[in-house]
Amino acid sequence: MSNSKEAATSDPKFIPASLILVAPRVNSGGVGDYAQELISAAIPSxxxxxxIRTGGPGDAGILDLVRYRAQLAEVIDKAASDGPVVVHFELSAASLAPFWLLAGCPRHVIITATVHDPPWAVWWPFRFKSVATRKWLHHGIHLPLRPVSKQFERLALRGTALFALTDVGARALREAFPACTAVAARHFIPSRAALKPAFDRPLAVGLYGHAAKGKGFERLVELRAALPPEVDVIVAGRGTEKLSHVPGVTILGAVEGAEEDAFFESVRAILLPYDKTSRFYGKMLPASGVVSRAFAYGTPVLGFDSGTLGEASKVGGLIAVPNSVQALADAASMVITDQAELERLESEIGELQKEHSVRQAVLPFVSFWRDAVDALPPGREPLP
Known part of the structure; x- marks a missing residue:
């Protein structure tokens, strides 16, 4: 896909270069959706x-990579004929194709990437389509090769500028990839419909997001038992329709548009019983897209004090508790019945909506890209 626009070279915000995005397709997962909104704010510069849009989690085969690589090479060649080229990749633990395209990307362009799951870019570099559906094969390959895959990631990303969406994530990237530049950015809060105040919504809490391991959906039975019976539990997000039925829990499945608005207006808070730590692979430090979506609707969040949520709780709108379902349920029960506390959290969220709009969140990216292009010698391409 190509979208060219004229821009006045006298505009200080203008970057005299082509931007190429490599990311999963929209609606294939949170990373693809994130990339769509962020890059839309960067295009005018x-x-x-x-x-180049690739398949989402677990949806890349070797033949797909060959096809994507040919597409990327063609797009880069066309763009390079007009001047400097910036190629930006969206990397996550489950989306394999962008990582392999970065690993083979020509080094005569400026290469940057957003790492959604620090401290590693892809975690499971051999999780091809044929491997993703076989748990024993997936772990049988990646566990013994863990030391090798870490070194391979460092080699593949050497010299790449890496963006993390939290400070703790950026620090982890600096340790994991000492040969890379790590930049701390922020996850944006998208623009969504204004809903009624949280205290005026039904007495309910929600779980939201893609139904993947580590997102807390596996703890629904425990959570339902820990919450008071008068508090409803409502679940929504891609893949949640496949979850086992839990008495006292309403499962909506994927929600978009007006259905998403209605879901958030049906809950007073979103719960994140996340624990992204594996005794085999280590701790993952993702910035939560669910938090950003909840904040877009003025909805407070409560979650485990692990990963990046502890950092987020210091900024506002979010309460972090010890990694205990009972502690989370107790805190949620108090918060959603306390009008003053809900109003305090909503006020904090209102400030964050202003500070973390898409236009604000894209600034560190645009600033880095502008400096990288400006640093190129006249008439020269980036050095290998």
Missing amino acids: FSCFRE
Whole structure:
């Protein structure tokens, strides 16, 4: 896909270069959706924009990678004929294709990437389509090769500028990838419909997001038992329709548009019983897209004090508790019945909506890209 636009070179915000995005397709997962909104805010700063969209989690085979690589090489060649090129990748633990395209990307372009699951870029570099559906094969390959895959990631990303969406994530990237530049950015809060105040909504809590391991959906039975019976539990997100039925829990499945608005207006808070620590692979430090979506609707969040949520709780709108379902249920019961506390959290969220809009969140990216292009010698491409 190509989207070119004229821009006045006298505009200090203009970057005289082409921007190429490599990311999972929209609606294939949170990373693809994130990339769509963020890059839309960056496009006006460039003279030309093109993109390569890949399959989402567990949806890349070797033949797919060959096809994607040919597409990327063609797009880069066309863009390079017009001047400098910035190629930006969206990397996550489950989305394999962007990582392998970065690993083979020509080094005569400026290469940057957002790492959604620090401290590693992809975690399971051999989780091809044929492997993703076989748990024993997936772990049988990646566990013994863990030391090798870490070194391979360092080699593949050497010299790449890596963006993390939290401070703790950026620090982890600096340790994991000492040969890379790590930049701390922020996850944006998208614009969504204004809903009624949280205290005026039904007495309910929600769990939201893609139904993947580590997102807390596996703790629904325990959570339902720990909450008072008068508090409803409502679950929504891609893949949640496949979850086992839990008495006292309403499962909606994927929600978009007006259905998403209605879901958030049906709960007073979102709960995140996340624990992204594996005794085999280590601790993952993702910035929560669910938190950003909840904040977009003015909805407070409560979650475990692990990963990046502890950092987020210091900024506002979010309460972090010890990694205990009972502690989370107790805190949620108190918060959703306390009008003053809900109003305090909503006020904090209102400030964050202003500070973390898409336009604000894209600034560290655009600033880095502008400096990288400006640093190129006249008439020269980036050095290998």
